Amino acid sequence: MIPITLSDALTLPCGAVLPNRIAKSAMSEALATIDHKVSDQLVRLYEAWSEGGSGLLISGNVMIDRKALGEPKNVVAEDESDLDGLKRWARAGTKAGNHFWMQINHPGKQSPKDLNETAVAPSAIPLKKEIRLFFRDARELTETEILDLIQRFGNAARLAKQAGFTGVQIHSAHGYLVSQFLSPLHNQRTDRWGGSLENRMRFLMEVYGAMRAAVGPDFPVGVKLNSADFQKGGFAVDEAIEVAKVLDAAGIDMIEVSGGTYESPVVATGVKPDQKASTKAREAYFAEYARLIRNAVKTPVMLTGGFRTDEAMIEALTEGDCDVVGLARSLVLDLQAPAKMLRGESFLSLVKPLKTGIKAIDSTGMLEIWWYGRQMTRISNGKPPRPSESPIYAFVATLLTKGAQAWATRKLRAN
Numbered sequence: 001m002i003p004i005t006l007s008d009a010l011t012l013p014c015g016a017v018l019p020n021r022i023a024k025s026a027m028s029e030a031l032a033t034i035d036h037k038v039s040d041q042l043v044r045l046y047e048a049w050s051e052g053g054s055g056l057l058i059s060g061n062v063m064i065d066r067k068a069l070g071e072p073k074n075v076v077a078e079d080e081s082d083l084d085g086l087k088r089w090a091r092a093g094t095k096a097g098n099h100f101w102m103q104i105n106h107p108g109k110q111s112p113k114d115l116n117e118t119a120v121a122p123s124a125i126p127l128k129k130e131i132r133l134f135f136r137d138a139r140e141l142t143e144t145e146i147l148d149l150i151q152r153f154g155n156a157a158r159l160a161k162q163a164g165f166t167g168v169q170i171h172s173a174h175g176y177l178v179s180q181f182l183s184p185l186h187n188q189r190t191d192r193w194g195g196s197l198e199n200r201m202r203f204l205m206e207v208y209g210a211m212r213a214a215v216g217p218d219f220p221v222g223v224k225l226n227s228a229d230f231q232k233g234g235f236a237v238d239e240a241i242e243v244a245k246v247l248d249a250a251g252i253d254m255i256e257v258s259g260g261t262y263e264s265p266v267v268a269t270g271v272k273p274d275q276k277a278s279t280k281a282r283e284a285y286f287a288e289y290a291r292l293i294r295n296a297v298k299t300p301v302m303l304t305g306g307f308r309t310d311e312a313m314i315e316a317l318t319e320g321d322c323d324v325v326g327l328a329r330s331l332v333l334d335l336q337a338p339a340k341m342l343r344g345e346s347f348l349s350l351v352k353p354l355k356t357g358i359k360a361i362d363s364t365g366m367l368e369i370w371w372y373g374r375q376m377t378r379i380s381n382g383k384p385p386r387p388s389e390s391p392i393y394a395f396v397a398t399l400l401t402k403g404a405q406a407w408a409t410r411k412l413r414a415n
């Protein structure tokens with residue numbers, strides 16, 4: 001068998017072809033206008049990424065409801081009021097002939113307190129005390145609301161296709177709403193949406209069904225799935241494998257494997273709660289789980305989290321851990337990295353651990369999101385990223401900016 005290389009094309013189940021095996025994974029840009037429309041900054045950022053060589057770009061999470069945001073300045077895809085903006089974004093992100101998929105999301109209980117007036121979740125179970133302060137306690141969704149949310153996911157997918165995106169991805173990872181439904185810890189419903197794994201995955205499958213119905217059989221629909229939540233009593237890899245099998249049978253086009261939640265931010269560091277500090281971790285945080293999932297399905301598997309060298313990416317492809325490698329932070333610090341690797345140059349990521357020295361800040365994934373968010377903002381303004389930026393400075397500056405943006409968002413809603 002000829003080993004797979006980074007530059008090999010990949011045909012997806014729907015027939016679409018990714019031109020190579022490198023993907024930019026979703027990163028919430030928080031660069032929309034204050035009323036959630038596509039901005040010039042987003043257009044510039046994605047033009048730059050498109051020219052960077054990735055076969056697939058996945059947008060940062062786009063929200064299905066302007067009253068349920070993950071961050072201020074999220075793009076919202078609810079109706080056709082900004083179809084022209086979405087078209088400009090889609091054109092920019094596909095400039096070099098690569099794929100550009102819209103990631104579609106709802107925060108559920110990971111709903112910032114200063115931003116949203118209410119929060120909803122499968123069950124009214126608060127987040128753990130260390131982070132509960134930042135989020136609004138959620139109430140349980142009603143059956144009618146669940147059905148409405150499913151239609152909203154489908155509607156966002158329809159808008160994405162209409163705007164010229166070349167695919168869509170369901171965000172079913174990192175503790176957001178869809179992954180809350182999968183979790184036995186966060187979903188304690190006793191109706192058809194909770195209890196058995198079959199019931200807990202019903203929301204994801206209905207969301208997939210609504211999105212597939214909206215875009216048709218020839219259009220890529222992918223999912224970002226947690227291999228595990230890394231929480232006691234939470235969603236674990238044996239269940240992730242079962243969910244992957246059902247998605248495979250239903251015709252999903254790609255399963256991106258990730259892990260963790262805000263309560264257990266493994267995705268930022270790769271350090272699992274049960275792991276001894278001395279254990280030498282593999283570069284790719286979730287490689288062993290991705291391989292288990294890939295062995296159980298026909299659907300192509302994308303693996304994201306921790307890739308820092310071309311050697312590790314090639315190893316993951318040739319050893320059968322995955323079909324596509326996903327990169328996030330590395331592509332903020334080096335936008336041209338995929339093009340360089342595809343030319344055969346070696347790659348060493350500039351990503352380094354970020355620390356402020358304050359445990360309460362360093363133990364959440366927030367610092368990474370905010371520090372890289374600042375670098376994306378620089379790029380979107382035509383400036384280079386600043387790898388040497390002080391983490392504590394970035395944290396405080398973002399705290400103030402986000403506070404002001406949340407206030408402006410609430411004010412706009414009130415008018």
Ligand SMILES: Cc1cc2nc3c(=O)[nH]c(=O)nc-3n(C[C@H](O)[C@H](O)[C@H](O)COP(=O)(O)O)c2cc1C
Nearest residue numbers: 025026027028060061305306327328329369372373
């Ligand atoms: C600034 C930032 C924003 C992120 N936003 C999202 C998001 O919107 N959706 C998502 O699925 N993952 C998001 N992630 C997680 C990344 O997609 C990725 O899984 C994680 O950074 C690990 O990959 P890496 O080690 O290559 O950075 C975000 C990460 C960062 C740093």
